[in-house]
Amino acid sequence: MDHEPLPSESHAEVRIVAATPEVARRVAEVLRHCFASNEQRSYPAGRGGGTRLHLTLDTAHAAEPARSWLATSESTGHDQTHADEV
Template identity: 70%
Template sequence: MKSTETRTPPSPGHAEVRIIAQTPEAARAVAEVLRHCFAGAEQRSYPGLHGDTRLHLTVDTATPAGPARSWLAASLAPLGTGAHADEV
């Protein structure tokens, strides 16, 4: 049975991002792109259970920059989206 993790939601205007990658380099590359788009990235990395890398970021979505600003302005939330099967 899988245990669920109790989390405190991020403060308003912020988002928690989880990156799971096969290598630390791949996780850092994705995090770097996010840092170019959003301010306030706080990074934490953890070893995964199967030799993978898990990297968690907190980003400030209230002040998007560069590509994120134009993408966010033009996007709408897709219908039928929600948590992944392994998330609560």
Template identity: 75%
Template sequence: MNDEPLPAAGHAEVDVVAATPEVARRVAEVLRRCFDSSEQRSYPAGHEGGTRLHLTIDTTTAAGPAQSWLATSESGFENHTHADEV
């Protein structure tokens, strides 16, 4: 298990992994249009020039589409995992 501390209530830590820095920045920009967020930090990802971009999202100050989406989906994700998740 990962011993990394959990983010504060109402916040989420987000990692975007993409083949190029531009793609990672585009995804981060979409997230920032919907939520307040920290300054992004980027790191190399993999051996083929990929980028890992990390930011902290504040879901308590959601805006626009994210606000209405969060209101309607609050209970829908507890039991859903991807195949590679534990």
């Protein structure tokens, strides 16, 4: 499996897979209320239809409620990938 380079320390790459582009956009909009982000990119999600949306979040510029959640969260130390992730 090819691995993409990791984003910078204060950024996170997010992939949203949804049945319709509208659902993917609604989820992305919620994330943008919590974090600064770049322009989203969308792609077909495969044979079954649907949409895959990619965006990069800037966690250094978090808004509430993400700011308070980030301040109190702790990493579990688990680096797990779902079976269907690429």
